[in-house]
């Protein structure tokens with residue numbers, strides 16, 4: 001796999017083991033650097049920002065999952081969508097290694113596991129370059145003072161509107177319902193209700209009980225957390241947005 005650089009530098013700094021005070025405390029840090037295909041460490045991944053087709057060895061529309069965890073959903077998404085290039089982004093070393101192993105075990109040739117901080121998604125994608133975005137059970141960050149840590153936020157929706165191609169989708173699932181129910185408001189407001197320009201999304205389906213109502217999209221793939229939370233008796237909320245119309 002070859003990579004090329006341009007003048008742009010990434011916003012996310014991926015520390016080398018020698019830059020960390022106790023690099024041996026996390027066995028997966030070194031393993032993730034040594035793993036090789038299909039795992040891309042952050043320091044390699046951003047170089048493909050405008051040329052993902054080179055990383056995959058073929059041109060195909062992109063599907064991107066954010067916070068892939070152990071990769072169960074990602075591997076299945078890749079298998080069910082052989083005509084797409086599929087990327088999973090996960091920040092934790094152990095989980096990205098597991099994710100890469102899951103891709104290998106599934107035999108999914110069209111998937112890559114990328115260790116990256118999704119706060120800096122614009123290091124990885126250009127405008128109008130992604131067909132589908134998936135956020136499954138993002139960390140809740142319920143306290144108001146942690147609002148800036150939430151993945152489902154105004155900045156994330158703005159970035160999604162930028163990366164997604166017209167007609168492309170953003171799908172969010174969560175047992176923490178606020179991650180889903182806050183989305184509609186954030187399309188034309190900030191987190192404190194301040195009016196903001198309308199984002200070019202149409203909500204095509206929404207539920208607060210995916211198991212009873214069905215998912216707002218065909219062919220739902222249950223994630224590891226989804227199964228775990230359902231087993232605990234929690235209901236799963238979900239929303240689908242299509243890029244286009246509103247505010248466009």
Ligand SMILES: C[S@@+](CC[C@H](N)C(=O)[O-])C[C@H]1O[C@@H](n2cnc3c(N)ncnc32)[C@H](O)[C@@H]1O
Nearest residue numbers: 067068069090091117118119136137223224225
């Ligand atoms: C609650 S888990 C859900 C995992 C998986 N999506 C599922 O549904 O089974 C949230 C995942 O998001 C990852 N995550 C949290 N913040 C992240 C960030 N800024 N960038 C990338 N991954 C992140 C966590 O490490 C964790 O694996």
